[in-house]
Amino acid sequence: MPISTVKPYSSSASKKEEVTQMFDGIAPYYDLLNAVLSLGIDKRWRKTAIQHVAAYKPQTILDMATGTADLAIQASKAIPEAKITGVDISSKMIELGNQKLTKKSLTDKIELHVGDSENMDFESNSFDVAMASFGVRNFGDLEKGLSEMHRVIKPGGSILVLEFSNPRTFPFKQAFNAYFKYLLPVIGRIKSKDPKAYKYLYESVQAFPDYDRFGAILENIGFKKVVWKPLTLGICTIYEGVKV
Numbered sequence: 001m002p003i004s005t006v007k008p009y010s011s012s013a014s015k016k017e018e019v020t021q022m023f024d025g026i027a028p029y030y031d032l033l034n035a036v037l038s039l040g041i042d043k044r045w046r047k048t049a050i051q052h053v054a055a056y057k058p059q060t061i062l063d064m065a066t067g068t069a070d071l072a073i074q075a076s077k078a079i080p081e082a083k084i085t086g087v088d089i090s091s092k093m094i095e096l097g098n099q100k101l102t103k104k105s106l107t108d109k110i111e112l113h114v115g116d117s118e119n120m121d122f123e124s125n126s127f128d129v130a131m132a133s134f135g136v137r138n139f140g141d142l143e144k145g146l147s148e149m150h151r152v153i154k155p156g157g158s159i160l161v162l163e164f165s166n167p168r169t170f171p172f173k174q175a176f177n178a179y180f181k182y183l184l185p186v187i188g189r190i191k192s193k194d195p196k197a198y199k200y201l202y203e204s205v206q207a208f209p210d211y212d213r214f215g216a217i218l219e220n221i222g223f224k225k226v227v228w229k230p231l232t233l234g235i236c237t238i239y240e241g242v243k244v
């Protein structure tokens, strides 16, 4: 099933509308659930991703599908000189992200906007790096979002995508799939009160074109020097590419 057709609810609304509704609904539980369901490893994944971003020594960074701004916050810690802009389609996620920035006194370093990453107001060739963690899988149109990523970075600029992938090694693949398919939706349902949200998480990860397939999509969009690095036995993968 193509990823753009995998939606949280079976309504007549578009994937984008359903995804926005879903994240607006689970926003108050999102950070806690991330920590519980990933046993805290999600923080380490974002930290590793930002080490890769820091190697580019960017002055300007765009965090697409920033959510509650965790990746942007990690970036501002590792690259304090960078000006970071975050965009997310869910106003509730942005609201919570802004509360975190105020608490951490980061409002002068990170600016958050409600907006659609697939159709952004930013001028072409504006950012040194565009990045997204656990975001692109949720785009209404994956290629459109990635083309926007390509458009807004400067020539010579880079992208980094951190996204779930499907572990391939036995017996970890089987154990992880059982957890992801059966246990995680139960915990998610109890904690977030949205039974569909964590079923969607499983289904969208299954449908996501991971590893070489995502690498090929990035190359088709126009990125060069595309590389990927699986983390934690392939639960998620970091993808990078350059605009020439």
Ligand SMILES: C[S@@+](CC[C@H](N)C(=O)[O-])C[C@H]1O[C@@H](n2cnc3c(N)ncnc32)[C@H](O)[C@@H]1O
Residues within 6 Å of the ligand: 016, 019, 020, 023, 064, 065, 066, 067, 068, 069, 070, 071, 087, 088, 089, 090, 093, 115, 116, 117, 118, 132, 133, 134, 135, 138, 139, 140
């Ligand atoms: C799983 S969360 C990831 C949030 C954050 N990057 C993180 O690492 O925790 C996915 C986010 O993608 C956002 N999103 C989905 N489609 C989007 C779009 N077209 N434009 C902007 N944000 C989008 C959702 O609102 C949600 O906040």
